[in-house]
Amino acid sequence: MNFLLETLQVIVMSIYYNMEAFVRLFIPPKNKNVTGEIVLITGAGSGIGRLLAEKFAPLGVSLVLWDINQEGMEETSRLVQEKGATKVHYYLCDCSDKSEVYRVADKVKREVGDVSILINNAGIVTGRKFMDAPDSLIEKTFEVNTMAHFWTYKAFLPAMTANNHGHLVSIASSAGLIGVNGLADYCASKFAAIGFAESVALELLATGKDGVKTTIVCPFFINTGMFDGCTTKWPLLLPVLDPDYVANKIIEAILTDQVYLLLPRTMYLIIGLKNSLRWKQAALLGKYLGAFENPEHCNQKVINVTLAEWGHHNTLSLAVFQHIIPAKLGILLGMYLGAFNFMDAFKGRVKKVHCFEVEPVSPTDNQNHRC
Numbered sequence: 001m002n003f004l005l006e007t008l009q010v011i012v013m014s015i016y017y018n019m020e021a022f023v024r025l026f027i028p029p030k031n032k033n034v035t036g037e038i039v040l041i042t043g044a045g046s047g048i049g050r051l052l053a054e055k056f057a058p059l060g061v062s063l064v065l066w067d068i069n070q071e072g073m074e075e076t077s078r079l080v081q082e083k084g085a086t087k088v089h090y091y092l093c094d095c096s097d098k099s100e101v102y103r104v105a106d107k108v109k110r111e112v113g114d115v116s117i118l119i120n121n122a123g124i125v126t127g128r129k130f131m132d133a134p135d136s137l138i139e140k141t142f143e144v145n146t147m148a149h150f151w152t153y154k155a156f157l158p159a160m161t162a163n164n165h166g167h168l169v170s171i172a173s174s175a176g177l178i179g180v181n182g183l184a185d186y187c188a189s190k191f192a193a194i195g196f197a198e199s200v201a202l203e204l205l206a207t208g209k210d211g212v213k214t215t216i217v218c219p220f221f222i223n224t225g226m227f228d229g230c231t232t233k234w235p236l237l238l239p240v241l242d243p244d245y246v247a248n249k250i251i252e253a254i255l256t257d258q259v260y261l262l263l264p265r266t267m268y269l270i271i272g273l274k275n276s277l278r279w280k281q282a283a284l285l286g287k288y289l290g291a292f293e294n295p296e297h298c299n300q301k302v303i304n305v306t307l308a309e310w311g312h313h314n315t316l317s318l319a320v321f322q323h324i325i326p327a328k329l330g331i332l333l334g335m336y337l338g339a340f341n342f343m344d345a346f347k348g349r350v351k352k353v354h355c356f357e358v359e360p361v362s363p364t365d366n367q368n369h370r371c
């Protein structure tokens with residue numbers, strides 16, 4: 001299409017999507033019907049995972065609960081049955097272990113069926129300054145908070161794409177959008193989880209699998225115990241969130257196919273500012289928001305500050321808009337800028353540097369080395 005025509009089309013559609021988003025502020029979209037769906041929640045033995053299971057209980061779904069905590073899952077299973085769930089299955093599964101994820105996923109497929117709503121919720125935090133965190137804990141953080149998402153997608157996404165139906169939910173964190181003093185490993189693992197979920201979402205759109213929906217959830221501190229002792233400097237601006245409120249918002253986002261959910265709402269503004277302010281301005285704002293304070297009462301499992309140290313971008317970047325504009329408009333702009341085709345002709349690095357052996361990804365894959 002010619003440049004002028006395509007640009008005009010984007011401008012018109014942008015206005016339309018913005019108006020649509022504005023109308024939706026007053027007339028919320030209809031919830032989709034999830035009766036009969038198979039919902040798998042990792043980390044369902046406590047906190048947000050348990051609450052999500054409880055909220056799904058009366059909706060006529062089959063619930064599949066995963067956790068490393070057997071007692072926690074038993075309790076969740078009891079609670080969801082009290083709330084009306086009739087089909088509940090729970091499995092001990094350490095999501096940080098790829099072979100265990102694949103083994104338990106096969107079991108779920110045999111015993112329950114194909115998962116159609118996958119909620120990657122299990123998460124851990126070491127709560128140590130970067131140099132104080134043992135290597136093993138840093139690796140474990142990535143295995144649970146990031147790599148587990150790769151393995152669960154690999155296990156359950158094929159059935160979703162085959163049916164062009166499903167929903168992938170990533171419970172990430174606002175710490176996956178802004179770096180946080182004293183939380184380097186956790187932040188990096190959540191940044192990676194968001195990058196992964198966002199990229200697969202685009203891959204699904206680009207390949208026409210738009211029946212597989214995606215939701216990325218980025219909350220600030222939630223009062224579940226994970227960040228016990230952490231405080232916020234300005235509770236009105238950045239409140240520590242009530243778990244029940246967060247779970248309700250996540251359910252609402254899933255049922256309305258919302259692509260990004262940032263909580264609290266001020267987080268949309270903060271992310272925008274993070275990407276647009278100059279470094280000194282950003283640091284000043286970070287200080288104002290309490291990002292450099294070290295509350296004495298934050299314990300081992302807990303981070304030391306209440307908010308992020310800010311990014312160092314000096315120019316207004318596209319990312320500013322990413323979480324503020326309606327998702328449809330983001331996709332339209334991405335298409336206009338050719339973002340869906342950047343990688344089309346990419347075949348790997350041309351000048352080979354170093355090759356290593358890899359296992360084939362399918363029986364027809366005969367490339368057993370990558371360079």
Ligand SMILES: NC(=O)c1ccc[n+]([C@@H]2O[C@H](COP(=O)([O-])OP(=O)(O)OC[C@H]3O[C@@H](n4cnc5c(N)ncnc54)[C@H](O)[C@@H]3O)[C@@H](O)[C@H]2O)c1
Nearest residue numbers: 043045046047048067068094095122123173221222224226
């Ligand atoms: N609590 C917060 O302030 C906060 C803020 C933003 C994002 N989050 C994210 O929300 C999600 C839920 O957190 P939460 O607050 O409910 O924490 P939580 O500690 O109450 O729940 C996490 C659950 O994950 C399970 N788990 C841990 N390692 C596992 C593993 N290897 N395999 C399977 N299950 C495992 C735990 O047993 C636990 O039941 C996490 O991903 C967390 O990073 C939490």
